[in-house]
Amino acid sequence: MCGMELASPRKAAPGDKVAVLSPAFAAPGVAPAVHEQAMERLAALTGLVPVEYPTTRKLGATPQERAADLNAAFGDPEIRAVLATIGGDDQITVIPHLDAALVRADPKPFLGYSDNTNLLSWLWTHGVASFHGGSTQVHLGPGPAVDAVHAAGLRAALLTGERLEITEPGESEDLGKDWGDPAALTEHGDREPTEPWTWAGPAHAVTGRTWGGCIEVLQQILTAGRFPADPAVLAGGVLLLETSEELIPAHEFGRIVRSLGERGILAAVDAVVVARPPTSSFDVHPNAVERAALRAEQRDAAIETVQRYNPDAVVVVGVPFGHTRPQWILPYGGTVTVDGASRRMWADFA
Structure with a gap:
């Protein structure tokens, strides 16, 4: 086992609120129809209530503005998970403006990948486990339906906490x-x-x-x-x-x-x-x-x-x-x- 000890955030329950944020690129501002379908599917798959913040759809938001939304979500006791809409290119500039005391006081699941590796690793260094993967704009909104393996991982990360075999979808x-x-x-x-x-x-x-x-x-x-x-x-x-x-x-x-x-x-x-x-x-x-x-x-x-x-x-x-x-x-x-x-x-x- 790895020598690093981390807190595992408690799971959400149907009816809880989940923050949907754009810590890097605000893709929902470019393709709102894909975003809105993603929000409908997120609610249907999990029973959670998506909550948007000022920069979720704001193109060109400053690092300070995006960090403020992250801090607000991590600090709000009614928000029980945080999802990234997509990655991007400059999240490294957001990290210095985050408040580690908020995530340590009330750890909650964060899901993201790509440029969100910055946030995943930052949480890790502050003793909070999270989840690599998930993009509402890429994996929930597009296509005829959410892929089965992605839906299984999403529900396990947010709700059930079960142990799953990672299989090849073919x-x-x-x-x-x-x-x-x-x-x-x-x-x-x-x-x-x-x-x-x-x-x-x-x-x-x-x-x-x-x-x-x-x-x-x-x-x-x-x-x-x-x-x-x-x-x-x-x-x-x-x-x-x-x-x-x-x-x-x-x-x-x-x-x-x-x-x-x-x-x-x-x-x-x-x-x-x-x-x-x-x-x-x-x-x-x-x-x-x-x-x-x-x-x-x-x-x-x-x-x-x-x-x-x-x-x-x-x-x-x-x-x-x-x-x-x-x-x-x-x-x-x-x-x-x-x-x-x-x-x-x-x-x-x-």
Whole structure:
């Protein structure tokens, strides 16, 4: 188990209020129809009551304004969970304006990923567990329905706290329909069959607390000095790594993982879980063979680099918890089990 002790926020109950915020980019201000469908689905799936704040739809809100909404939500006893609408690019500038005393006084579940890695890691350093994954604008609002694995993780994170096996849904998309297209409300993006996960390292099970997230943001967090000086806080833990829609090449991914190795992070953990990466965007359109090759290049870079620094780590690559869809939500600071013998994975959403 990881040496870091964290508080697990109590779960919400149907009828409770949940804050829906834009700590980075205010996507609801660009595509309100997608946002409003997301709010309807959130209420239907969970029984919770979504509450918006001044910057939820405000494009160009300052870091101070966004932080004020986060502080208000974390400090309001009637708000029992906080969800991010989407990621973005500058959440690192919001973090200095947050009040840690509020989250410690009344820990509540926070769900987000991508640029929200800043907030996830900040909560972690202040002793509060949260959840990696979830974007109302990406995973709840678009398409014909919420993906089953995402709905299961959402309910477990917010309501039930159960232990779930993290399974492969068998299909994946890098992005959905353009939000300006009415079809975004009723159709998925282009989905394709997935490959089996790749396993490396010892054939045994590791259960540990998680840390990590979007690797481009982790690089920023470490550069800003917002991680404990001693990587031993991750001892026995599980490192989560995923990449964004910016589609960094495998060699750049490998360099950042190498930096984590030099920092002592790879040696500290007992397992590394790497997400299936997106390989296409609205501007970049590789064919199926090229996409598979790009995923293989990142897989090989991950395994080779982790094993160079920690040959005893259990490694699994391809788990759908990052920027592709369907997406699993995973505990962040909570525990997951990565079993290299049975080649299965479980998450405890307590």
